[in-house]
Every structure is written in structure tokens, then in C-alpha cells.
Amino acid sequence: MTPFTVAVEGLAADVHLPDGDGPFPAVLIRTPYDRRRHRAELCGWARRGFAALAQDVRGRHASPGEWHPYENESADGAATARWIRRQPWSDGRLVAVGASYAAHCALALALDAPAEDRPDAVIAAVPALGTVDTAREPSGVERLLARAGWWAAHGDRPDSDESALDKALAADPGLLTHLPLTGLPERLGRSLPSWPDVWRHHERGRLAAKAQHAGMPLLAVGGHHDHFTEDTVALWRGWGGTSARLLLGPWGHGLVGEPGPDAEPAHRVGLGELYVRWARRALAGDLGPGRRGAVGLGGSPLWVRADTEGELGTQRVRLLHGSSFTADPERPMSSEDLAVPTDGTPDRCLLVTPPLPRPLDVVGPVEVRLRATAHTPSADWAVRLVAVTPTGVAERLAVGVVRREEPSGEFTVGLGRLARRLLAGTRLRLEIAGHHFPAHARNPHTGDDPVTATRLLPSRREVDAGSVALRLPVLRSRPTPTDPAEEILR
Template identity: 40%
Template sequence: MTEPRTLGIAVDPLIHLATDLYEPAPGRPRGTVLIRTPYARVAQREHALSWVRRGFRVAVQDVRGRYGSPGSWHPYHHEGTDGGRTVVEMERLGLIEGEVLLVGASYDAHCALEAAHWLDTRPARVPTVRAVIAMVPALGLWETAHDPDGTPRLRDRIGWWHQHGFARTSRTPLSPAELDRRVERARHHGVAGVVSPSEYGAEAPALWQRLWEARPLDLAARYGSCTTTLLVIGGDTDFFTREAHLLARAWAGGRTGYLTGPWGHGLTADLAPETARVLRAHGGLMARIEHVLGDAAMLPSAHRFTGDPDTPWVTDARAPSTDPTMPTPWKDSR
């Protein structure tokens, strides 16, 4: 495999988003994977190569206003339009081979979901989107800023927005002591005083206020009519587990699968060494993704990685969540 070539993909006449295009070994690609990220496209190299090794062409794009892409960075604002227009423009340029997979983890999963939603609302969609793969999805402003019971996630959000939310490139994380200090300030004096224009820029207070004024997403209204196949990958200890279940349940228009295992927001990087070895011995998470997407009869379905060398995956065609407080992670298709 050669190094990727970098293109500017036009999403409007003045905004060309920096996109690295990876090619598989010579021959017709099996399909085209699009990954859109605010975390620097170069940081997605290993993720991209995991798809390239399976024969896919892969496009990795910096979202608007981040790293190599121009424009203003407003988290959770442009991703549907920019993602959908990226697919359409790639088709126009002859860069789409086969069916499209929209793929991402955390904020990147939001990018994939919103692009699919935008494309589903077009009167004519030329590229065929095979599936959305949403891993440990960070669905929206309210969902990232609150626990399911509504408790503010002050420490997590102060840390994330300091590092990623207010600039073209990511900052060094706050020290634990400084993060503690800012969390205490927010608890006693309100969240507004945590973000100052002198530190983060003139737009920062309005962006920060928008985060805390956001309302919860109505997932059924947002995604209930989407017809693309969806594969949600949650994690037993991920702080967005409930949101992942609700997303899978709300995506009523298409076929839905759900994968989970004993990991958190870091996915398989969170696994203990022996458990990770068992997963690698069975092809890794990528092998299971391909297995589920390649068998239409398996959807809707749930797949849990157990870590047991003899029975590494348990599959249930329509199993409810193991947590009685969780909804069944897909619609009742009877």
C-alpha cells in the first residue's frame, strides 16, 4: 500500500475539506469507507489501514474547522451537511468504488450517523450506502454533557472542550489538579465562568453556552426513518452505553445490529491482555463486523464478546439488554 494522497473535497464553494485517500492493493476495491473526524485525520491511519487490508478504499477527512480543513469549528453543527456532501462530491469525482460504509467512533460516529441521515433525506441518492458503523457513539450536545439521569458531566465536558472544542488543533489536556479546580468552580458558580474569551477566543463563550442549553435528541424523530443498515458497537463500561442502546432501538427504518463487549470508550484498547489475545485469535473486532454485515439473516441481532476462548461470541437474534433498565436495542420486527 502506498501513502495516502490528500485531496480537498468541496462541501460548498468556499470550503474544501482536507481528505486523505488510501488505496488497497491493486484490483477493484470492495467498497469505500468514509471516516470524518475532528481528532486529526493522520491519527486515524491505523484505523484506515485496518479497512485497507480488507480491500477497501478509505477516505479520512478532517471536519470543518479542524486541522487541515478550513472554516469555523462548531461541534455538532455541520456534520450532516458536510458528510453528505462529501459522499456526493466523491461520487462526482469518481472516487467512490462499490458501496459506501460510513464509519466512526465517538464524535466520528456522530459524523457517520448525520451523513447517513442527510443522504436519506435527499430525493435521489446516487452512491449506495451499505451501512453505518457507529462505535461508542457520542450522539449530541446534551447526550455528551449529561448522564442519562440528567446529571451534568462537568469533569468530562470541561476536559474535552478545553482540549478539542475551541481551536483548530487540540490542546494539551488540563492537569488533574486544574481540572478539579475548574469543576469546583462550575459547581459553585455555574458553568459559564469556566470558559473565558481571553483563554479560548471570542466565540468560545457562545459555543459553551450552546452546549449547556441544548435539549436531548429525539432519536426516533431524528433517525427513525433512516433506511441504511446500522451496526452499533457499544461497550459494557462505556459511559455512552445507554445512548448506544437507544440509538439502535430508534433506527427503525433499516436493519440493525448491536455488538458489545467488556470494554469502555477506548473499545478493544481497554481489554485486559489475555482477553485481547482471545479477540485477536478470532480475527479481532473487524472480523466480527464483517461477519455481521455480510449475513443479512443476522439482522436484527445482538453479539456479545465474552472473552471465553471456547465461546468468544454469543449471538441472540432478538435478545434484550442484560441490564433490566435498558430497552431492547432494536425495534420489535414481528
Template identity: 40%
Template sequence: MSVPPVRANERVPGWDGTPLAVDIHLPPPHTWPVPAVVTRTPYGRSGHLAEGGGWRRRGFAYVVQDVRGRYDSDGTWVPYRNERGDGAALADWLLKQPWSDGRLVTYGGSYAGHTAWALAAERPDAVRAVVSMGPSMALGRTKFERSGILRLAEHAAWWLERADGRTSREGLTAHVFKECPDLLDHLPVMELSDRLGAHLPGWAQVIRDGPDHRAEGPELAELERLPAAALHIGGWYDLLVDEVLEHFHRAGAALDPRPSRALVIGPWGHDLAYAPGTRIGDREHGTASRIDLGALQVGWLSRVLDDGGRGSSEAEVFTVGTNRWWTGPSWPPPASDAVWHAHPDGKLAPRPPLTGGEARFGYDPADPYPSRQPGVDRAPLAARGDAVRFTSAPLHDPITIAGRPVVVLDATTSAPATDWIVRWSEVTADGRWFELAHASLDTGRTRTPGPHSIELGPVAVTVPAGSRLQLEVTSSDFPRLARSLGTAEDRCTGTAYAVAEQTVRTRPVDGTRLILPRTTYEEPTE
């Protein structure tokens, strides 16, 4: 008699007895006991049917659970609460099943990445490995920049489609903004939930809690003591790539020997290599950018589960521009600083200017400098005057940058507080502008005089000969970021705004400059 491949809609008690829905995909009984791959998701376990079949065919059990209060699970979902306790309760139940060999692998991306780490922290003796893909570890860490500025568009989209409900509302964001493209222009930001067309009581609390609000996920010290091997997967165009790299460097770091770890970062957005195509925006990355993540995960797990998950470290990183993969024991590789100085005439050069100067622009919150999607050609923004740009001569030789660039910004404002948005771009020989890295600074939070040292996002990129480097300074990135109002009012509760005059200074010594971690990769793998 054949055995069904999945036991659907099982009920497993959470930490307080609340019934939570689970699907269990099992390989044939003659293969038992087997390790179990575990996903806990707020986005509907039925979306993992094909995934469950894949794990089953490869000799693993696959267990996927709707988190508390979502889809078929009882209770009320409060994001980032109850996940540690409910994850521990599921682990304890799994370890008692006749098909379990006692080895658990926590697996997930985005919010399910958080639940994977939360379960691993609660049951470190049972969780042998974590497969973490762009983990969203807390509202304060996902909905705000490292500078503390609210990621307005992301917050609106996620809350519209995901939060304050038992099920997701797929496609609602595109539907709403197609009809009302200027919705995010409304002030105050705190009241936007009343205008988005959905009942969203949790919208404002995230803003009140702010970027420093603590979630129940593992603290950094706890992460460093986790004994599980870990596979960290991310995308250069995903806003959560910072979390991927921090977890790669932190997880298990306090243990000797350290658990096995691996890093894979490709030219992908939040959907990673599961999204179709090889292009992000206007930038093409070639067929090498599409890899079989499922086969990679299975191969890695087979190795670390067999060897006990100790000792190895490997990184596989796609270098934008070469469209090739680089491999090594860790990332970033050794690098030396290549400093490019801003000059009064708008040039960016390896040598500092002989004389100082100032470049000015006006910042008008009523007409903020606009955002662009990742990978999109930014050259159409050249006509805007609310930015200062410094551009190099065409490069004679290609340069490879791996790590985090830094912008030292010497700038002042007429406003009580302002934002500085700094962006490093490649200007191609045919005139397209491609952002390579960016960052933001809120002077209202830093409250320190300049010059400001602003660390940009991580990159692995080769800029070819013939292209030029560009450093751009603006004061908004709207609607990606909630705009500064140019007044003493808080950006999320205020309604009054004022035009500010912004000044960027160039100097022979310690002036505005771009510091690039330049490396010489050995010949990368194809």
C-alpha cells in the same frame, strides 16, 4: 511503477462550496471499483493513517475528512452543524470517482459516530452499512445525564481539549487540573470557562441550551427508516453506551425486512478495545476482553455487503464477573424481576421489611459526595456519612443480571429541590466495592412527588456467590455531575447554597427497593 497508497490533502467542496480536506487510501487500481469506508472527524484525519492502510489492504477504499473548520478544512466549526450537508456533498463526490463501486460504508466513533449517521440519513440509497462506535449524537445528549443534570467534568474536559478551536489541545485537561485540582469547585458554574485557562466562548451556550436542545442528526423516526445495515459497538464503562443500545434497537426498525444489525459491547471505556490492557480501574476482565475489532468489522462488512444487508440480527456481549462473551440474536435476553427491599436496619433482602423506618443524612453542597473513576474500588468512601446504604447478606448462589435495573426510591428532602444519586454495587468477599450501575434524579426537573422510579444504566454482570449487593443513595456525584445547591437557585447560575436534610424511607409495602432483571444465560461462549 508503484502507486502511492494515499492521496493526501485532497480538497472536496462542502454543501456551500467551502473546501474541506480529505485523505483517500486506495487499494491497487487492478482491484477497482471497490466499496468506500468513510470517516468524517473533527479530531484530525492524520490520526487515521494506520487505519487507512488496514482498510486498503483488505480491499476497501478509506476516505477520511476533516470536518468544516477543523485542521486543514476551511470554514468555521460549530459542533453538530453542517454535518448533514457536508456529508452529503462528500458522498456525491465519492460516487463519481472511477474507483468507487457505488457502495459507501460510514464509519466512526464519538463525534465521528454522529457524522456517520448524519451522512447515512442524507444519502440512504448509497450508504449500505454504518459502523457506529459509541456515537456522540448531540451536545445535549452527551453533556447531560438522562436526568438533565450537567456532566460537569466531561463538559470541562471536552471543551478544554476539543472545542472552540481549529485543532485539539491534547493533554490540556490533565495539565490544568494537575496544577489546579479544585477548579470545578467554583460557583457559578456558568463562569468556569473564565477560569479554565482557555478561551472558550461556546462553554456557556451549551449549558443555556440544556439537555433538550435538538441537533441536526437523525431523529428517532428517521433512524428507524434507514435501510443501511449497522454494526453497533460500545463499552460498559463508556457514558455513551446508552446511545449504542438505542441505535441498535431503533435503526431500521420500521422496515420489513429489517436491515442486518449486530451489537458488540465489551468491558471497555470510550476507547473501546483499542485501549491497552484488560483492567478498568481496579477491576480485571481477563484476556478474553481484548478482541480484534478491525477483523470483526471487516468480517461483518464482508457478510452484509455480499448479502444485501437484510435480515440478520446478532449480539455479542461481555458479561462482567464471568469474564466471558455471551451471544444471541438480540440483547437483553428475557429476564424476570428479582426485587431486593431496603430494610430499616440497613439490610437489603429479597423480602420486604415487617415495619417501616427512616434513614437520614445531611447533604452539604460545600462538601459534596465525591466521584470515582469507573472500575475503581469505592470502599474508601465508606466512612462518609452523607449517604445511605443497604447491603445484602453474602449470596449463596451467583446471579446474572442483564438489562436495566430500576431503583424505586421513597425519599424526601428539606430543600426546595435536590438530586438523588442511586448506585448499585457489588461488595466482594474481600471487601472491595465495585459500582455496577448508577443513575441520577433532579427533583427540580421532575417536579413529581415520590416514590420515584429511577432506571439505572444497562448492565451484563454475574455477581458471584459470597459477594453482597449494595444499594447506595446520595445527593451528589461531584465533579462528575454539577451539584445541586440545596436552594431555589439554578445549579449553573447560582452561588448561594444550603445544607439539606435527606430522608430515605423503608416500608413493608411499596418502599425503597432495587429491581434487578435476572436472567439465566445459556452457557456463554468463550
């Protein structure tokens, strides 16, 4: 292998070429997280016959210019793709690969660049589709903790400090409680001029909407414990290329390097080797048409086909307390603590199911329907589903948050997707609250924007407990197991 560093259209890139004369198909990774972190990955691609490149995006690490997240990746990616295809070691075929922001770079090249510059195949893992898509839930509610952490670590700087927010929180545990939230840079002690722009827009889905016009194969990879699970699945479902494959395991944002508590040994997939095998078949035109894939069933050793989905059924819930409660943004329900207060004024409506009489396999989107009232101009409704095992251990299953301006009525809160086996004897705890902080910004209940608000009001709430319906997608028969590699490579 012959590694070297080169400036491609002025941007720093490491290149690893396979042994031999070539020409070779190429793999391109464009990243803000330091191209040097991908050297082992580039070596792995090169050993398997691919010319492999990792490039620092504009304004990051060794690449000059100004760093504007999500703004320049289509044009810079297109220029890099043209450069690759002009090289004597390139056979013209190109696979765009990336995870998180690097997946955005791959998708921007595939969906936004001129047709002649687009890659021949795309591998997008835990894709961060755009500023709004990462900063807001589909309901519009702000994802505070994750975005504060990312912008503190990477925003408006050429390098990164992964622990920037953790260090700031250690010095000031109430850092994220200070208002307005636009003042966060001053509290971090550094300039962060792009921070207010993170929240300026509300429309999600700009890049995903272009997926229906895609012309190349896609491999979308995600985790059930990742912020971007819904975006990963939507990308796969909406992809218009000849072939789309989905791999979704019981993992967090770090995929197999961040297994969830429900991950089993059977979910330890060798992603690198699978990517190579898929890329070879994609470039050779050997993948079957349509959408296929595999989903890991957490709490079991099984993988099931990606089109497996349970039948929505209502689970009976019993009110424990809090049909009337106060959502006080000065004392919000914690997103990090699963303990439930048992004294004082209730801060949430708490309901529970009877112990499950037998194991349940839950695969698909979960939702809660309810009828409720809030006595403030604006209100968020946060719903958290927790499994309490027969031994008494509480484990978060799913969370959903919606924002409503209407004071009362019937509505549905989507809690995202589950793929999980629940053991017999498990109780499901349902918490309905007004906040889920600091994962999500606090609604101030004044009608003001939560990002710029400076005043907070308590919000009195009433929940019609008899109306609450927990809707789970339950498989009515034992699922048929599948091999994830076979499904991906079909």
C-alpha cells in the same frame, strides 16, 4: 496501495486506495480528532479491498472554516459522499464508519443527509449522538466532568489538547467547584464561547428519533463502562434498516483498548477484522434481517445473544446508616472515590445486601425504587451500586441520577444496563445521595439552574429504608454462550 491527500469540498482528506484497477467500495471516516491518526486504519481497509478516506471536519486541523460541533456534519458529509461516488476508483458503494464524535458524523450522513447521498451501511461505535445527548443524562442531569474535559480539549479551537483539563485541575484541584459553571473558560485561561451553549437545550434524542426511518444496515458497537451505552443500545433497538447488529463488551469509551475490570481474555475481539467482514456482507446484501448481536458477560468468559435479558427481581437490602442525611453541595458525594465516610453527619443513605449465596448473572437494566423526602425546592437523587467482593474490594457497578422538584414521594432511579457475573459471597452496596460530583454538576438546591447558579444550600433528606427496592435483571438459568462474530455476521 496508493495514499494521497486531497481537498474534498475544501476539507482535507487522506485517501488510501487498494492495489489493482478497481473500482472499489469506499469507507468514509469524518473526524475532529485529526485524520492522520487513522492512517493505520485506512491501510487496513485498503489492504482488504476498500478505498478508505479520513477527513478532518470543518474547522479542525487541516480543514478550514469555523468549528461548530454537531452543526455541519450532515451537509459536509453529503458533499463528501457525492465526491467519492464521482471518482473513477469508486464503485458507488459507501460505508460510513466512526467512533464517538466520528460516529455522530456517520449517523448524521445516514439519517440527516438527502437520500441519494446516504451511505449503504453504517458502523457506529460509542456514538456521541448530539450536544444534549452527550451533555445530559436521560433524566436531564448535567454530565459535568466528561463535558468539561471534552470542551477544554477540543472546543473552539482548530487543534486539540487532550490533557487541557487535567493540567488545569493539577494547578487548581477545585476548578470545577467554582461558581458559576459558565465561568469555566476564564478559569481555563482561554476563550471558549461555545461552552454556555452546551447547556442551553434539554431535549435529547433528535438524531436517534430518525433511526426508525433508516434504510441501510447498522453495526452498533459499545461498552458497558461507556457514558453512551444507553444511546448505543437505543440506536440498535430503534434502527429501521433491513439489518441491525449490536456488539457490547465490558469496555470503556476506548472499547477493546479500554477493558473494564470485569473483562476477560475472551472479550479481546479483533474489531478491525470484524468491521471488514461485516461491511462486505452488508454491501453484498448477505446479512439476515432484523436485530441480532452479542453482549459480553463481564466477570465470565461468555458472550450471550443481544436479546438475552434477565428477569427483574428485588434484592433484599439492609440499612446501615443515613435514613436521614444532609446533601451538602459544598461537600458532595465524590464520583471518583468509593470510600464511605463513617463519622460525622451522614452524607448518604447506605444499604447493603447479604452476601450472595451463589453466583448471579445480571443482564439488562437495573433500577432502584424508593420513597424519600427532600426539604429544598429542587433535589437530585444519585444512586450508586457497588460490588464488594469476598476479599473486600469495592467496584462500581452502576450509577443513576434523577432530578425532582416534588419534595416527597415514590420514584424510580434507573442505573443503566449491566451484563455481569457476580461471584458468590459478593455484597451489593447501595448508596443514595444528593450529588455525584464531579461526574455530574451539583444541584444547588435553590431551584436555580446548576450551570448558572452562584449560591448553594444544604438539603435535608429522609429515605424510607423499608421502601428501597434494588431491582436486578437476573438470569434464572445458566446463559447459552454464543460467538460474537457469528452473531454479528449472520
